[in-house]
Amino acid sequence: xxxxxxxxxxxxxxxxxxxxxxxxxxxxxxxxxxxxxxxxxxxxxxxxxxxxxxxxxxxxxxxxxxxxxxxxxxxxxxxxxxxxxxxxxxxxxxxxxxxxxxxxxxxxxxxxxxxxxxxxxxxxxxxxxxxxxxxxxxxxxxxxxxxxxxxxxxxxxxxxxxxxxxxxxxxxxxxxxxxxxxxxxxxxxxxxxxxxxxxxxxxxxxxxxxxxxxxxxxxxxxxxxxxxxxxxxxxxxxxxxxxxxxxxxxxxxxxxxxxxxxxxxxxxxxxxxxxxxxxxxxxxxxxxxxxxxxxxxxxxxxxxxxxxxxxxxxxxxxxxxxxxxxxxxxxxxxxxxxxxxxxxxxxxxxxxxxxxxxxxxxxxxxxxxxxxxxxxxxxxxxxxxxxxxxxxxxxxxxxxxxxxxxxxxxxxxxxxxxxxxxxxxxxxxxxxxxxxxxxxxxxxxxxxxxxxxxxxxxxxxxxxxxxxxxxxxxxxxxxxxxxxxxxxxxxxxxxxxxxxxxxxxxxx
Amino acid sequence: xxxxxxxxxxxxxxxxxxxxxxxxxxxxxxxxxxxxxxxxxxxxxxxxxxxxxxxxxxxxxxxxxxxxxxxxxxxxxxxxxxxxxxxxxxxxxxxxxxxxxxxxxxxxxxxxxxxxxxxxxxxxxxxxxxxxxxxxxxxxxxxxxxxxxxxxxxxxxxxxxxxxxxxxxxxxxxxxxxxxxxxxxxxxxxxxxxxxxxxxxxxxxxxxxxxxxxxxxxxxxxxxxxxxxxxxxxxxxxxxxxxxxxxxxxxxxxxxxxxxxxxxxxxxxxxxxxxxxxxxxxxxxxxxxxxxxxxxxxxxxxxxxxxxxxxxxxxxxxxxxxxxxxxxxxxxxxxxxxxxxxxxxxxxxxxxxxxxxxxxxxxxxxxxxxxxxxx
Numbered sequence: 001x002x003x004x005x006x007x008x009x010x011x012x013x014x015x016x017x018x019x020x021x022x023x024x025x026x027x028x029x030x031x032x033x034x035x036x037x038x039x040x041x042x043x044x045x046x047x048x049x050x051x052x053x054x055x056x057x058x059x060x061x062x063x064x065x066x067x068x069x070x071x072x073x074x075x076x077x078x079x080x081x082x083x084x085x086x087x088x089x090x091x092x093x094x095x096x097x098x099x100x101x102x103x104x105x106x107x108x109x110x111x112x113x114x115x116x117x118x119x120x121x122x123x124x125x126x127x128x129x130x131x132x133x134x135x136x137x138x139x140x141x142x143x144x145x146x147x148x149x150x151x152x153x154x155x156x157x158x159x160x161x162x163x164x165x166x167x168x169x170x171x172x173x174x175x176x177x178x179x180x181x182x183x184x185x186x187x188x189x190x191x192x193x194x195x196x197x198x199x200x201x202x203x204x205x206x207x208x209x210x211x212x213x214x215x216x217x218x219x220x221x222x223x224x225x226x227x228x229x230x231x232x233x234x235x236x237x238x239x240x241x242x243x244x245x246x247x248x249x250x251x252x253x254x255x256x257x258x259x260x261x262x263x264x265x266x267x268x269x270x271x272x273x274x275x276x277x278x279x280x281x282x283x284x285x286x287x288x289x290x291x292x293x294x295x296x297x298x299x300x301x302x303x304x305x306x307x308x309x310x311x312x313x314x315x316x317x318x319x320x321x322x323x324x325x326x327x328x329x330x331x332x333x334x335x336x337x338x339x340x341x342x343x344x345x346x347x348x349x350x351x352x353x354x355x356x357x358x359x360x361x362x363x364x365x366x367x368x369x370x371x372x373x374x375x376x377x378x379x380x381x382x383x384x385x386x387x388x389x390x391x392x393x394x395x396x397x398x399x400x401x402x403x404x405x406x407x408x409x410x411x412x413x414x415x416x417x418x419x420x421x422x423x424x425x426x427x428x429x430x431x432x433x434x435x436x437x438x439x440x441x442x443x444x445x446x447x448x449x450x451x452x453x454x455x456x457x458x459x460x461x462x463x464x465x466x467x468x469x470x471x472x473x474x475x476x477x478x479x480x481x482x483x484x485x486x487x488x489x490x491x492x493x494x495x496x497x498x499x500x501x502x503x504x505x506x507x508x
Numbered sequence: 509x510x511x512x513x514x515x516x517x518x519x520x521x522x523x524x525x526x527x528x529x530x531x532x533x534x535x536x537x538x539x540x541x542x543x544x545x546x547x548x549x550x551x552x553x554x555x556x557x558x559x560x561x562x563x564x565x566x567x568x569x570x571x572x573x574x575x576x577x578x579x580x581x582x583x584x585x586x587x588x589x590x591x592x593x594x595x596x597x598x599x600x601x602x603x604x605x606x607x608x609x610x611x612x613x614x615x616x617x618x619x620x621x622x623x624x625x626x627x628x629x630x631x632x633x634x635x636x637x638x639x640x641x642x643x644x645x646x647x648x649x650x651x652x653x654x655x656x657x658x659x660x661x662x663x664x665x666x667x668x669x670x671x672x673x674x675x676x677x678x679x680x681x682x683x684x685x686x687x688x689x690x691x692x693x694x695x696x697x698x699x700x701x702x703x704x705x706x707x708x709x710x711x712x713x714x715x716x717x718x719x720x721x722x723x724x725x726x727x728x729x730x731x732x733x734x735x736x737x738x739x740x741x742x743x744x745x746x747x748x749x750x751x752x753x754x755x756x757x758x759x760x761x762x763x764x765x766x767x768x769x770x771x772x773x774x775x776x777x778x779x780x781x782x783x784x785x786x787x788x789x790x791x792x793x794x795x796x797x798x799x800x801x802x803x804x805x806x807x808x809x810x811x812x813x814x815x816x817x818x819x820x821x822x823x824x825x826x827x828x829x830x831x832x833x834x835x836x837x838x839x840x841x842x843x844x845x846x847x848x849x850x851x852x853x854x855x856x857x858x859x860x861x862x863x864x865x866x867x868x869x870x871x872x873x874x875x876x877x878x879x880x881x882x883x
Contacts, residue, residue, distance in 0.1 A: 040769045041769075265767050267735075496882070
């Protein structure tokens, strides 16, 4: 495939991103008209913005790659990444908004009144942010290699530089409208080529992707049957792995630092719920598409599995199935969408990580703006180095690990903090340490060595099913042992968290 | 041998025995002071009395207000019901008084509380309570000590009174700000509305409703904080009414990032700034002036600037107004600055950029989250 279209797509998206970063302020509402300025962001717009920030390289490329390689079990990833918002909607969205917290450390401080828990949550925000950034840079690296032919580490560097430049030039992330546009761009970039691809597939007589004839050698189990252990990754214990994926993705969404801050834009708890509901719809719509690419890939691009390039299936299909100018145009559209996915997610994460690093560490030595700049450089460089050093575990798998860490730490903190008035700062601290440490070991093991099929290695590859309950138990146990440490203001705080805005009540 | 060494070591580290006694006394006093700084209540008395007891070293110590027992520490609390009577007696005399055993009837043999020393506690020449010290014999030293401790407690209570009056002053200033909807503004607005009644009845009605909503917000009773959206809504009404009066002379630009509208800010902390800007921007300028209000999203903070292109001001005068100099007639600026710093910390004061003839720009930074701040 020629590189002209790909290069053009990357350049256009980069320039657009940087341009919005530099001139972003002017996109925000300018008016000399009264009664417009104090109008808050509508749930539908905010929901699109959350979708735009949330749908990362893992969703755009990784899901199709996983389904191509490992079959039906992997459908739990897109289901879980959507259903996470259902848990968020039911348990967290409105109370979190009413708490007035902007970031997760803010919530920890407001609920528990402890600087030490705040510091630990800050460390976890940085850890999860970096863990999430690594696969973004890896994915960007091979997308650029495919699009332009440059080396993968160099491609990651290009993305790192563009992200850094856009964050330092003002940050496109703060503009809700721009992020909302990103969602629709990603949806279009995936939907339009798919229509053409399905047309070609029907022209070929609609062959079934479940046909075992498409199996690549050395693959066991049936591709279309759940729990058959198709592929190699978790062949040992598919049932356990599936439940672990479900727990990690359902409970991990609420702890993603770049998603949580978006809820602050909602004017009240009710709007936060409505926003989450719309997000569920938008993500449900989007996640129908990647599995179809995975299924088509099994028919037309099965050789990618053997090359270890299954994440590229979305980008490869147009040139393989259609070819010619049309194929190249569609490829360019997909590359633009993938690149937009890296940039929006990466800059959101970079701002979240840099905010924590600058506020809690660097600002002791440097004044505000310089501190943020230095922190942003650190926030990008560290995960980039790791992305080059660590082995490529697959974009979606790495993101899945970030969800596992988030589910093992922030999920207990948020759920117990909101729904259990007996949680103490000591309990939260112990639970965060246990959950963070255990899931952290699993992450390091997965990034730096190969998988296996023994029970022990399966536990490490999919840690959520045991780390999440352990973190919950630790938090509850230690809290019950330290009843004297309950925050004095907890009942007023709980009332504020759970009383609907319409109820006339003095909340001070 | 060991004890000698430890004595030598201790002396070299902490000075003589007398020095250490002083340190101990000062430390005990410092433990009692935080509670007393909250004023004389039964809670604060109960929290401080243990330390006062340690200071005096007598069998029992009690604190009363003018007529009630607030706290008792030590043995012999069967005397506690007698405390109110003693307090009234001290109040009558107005100075330290020693009560002999016949005023403390006691059935318990060997009770060490045969004498009582009562010292009055004063705040600004007004007696607010008594410190009672009970002991087997009223030595001159103990009477002196009781007197000194009572004076020290009085000092702490006076500081508490000072804190309380500062808070009251601040609340009074907020109330003043609310009531500060200037008579001119009311008069001028009603005049402007009246001028539309015949020519444009619909507009007159609309303006009248805006006026009603504006006053309702400004006279709101409860809540120290509000959201930026609420405050801006009120500012929009204010500007609409002013524009009805000034017409094209008042040009306004609002540039608000919708992401920062839920930010919590102190009630009425922007409106006085906008009123100042309108006044300064139009003062002595027949061609009118331009007011610009911008609110930007800076990730963890929100930056609000209010700018006019009017006459400007002497920076020194503004500095004195911010330092709450009473000779400058500007409740608004100093009060807003003080309330912002109180809510968000010392880093979050007002920043005013101005010079004669160069207009005025006031910047307010507000963190999106601050502990204890919610609308």
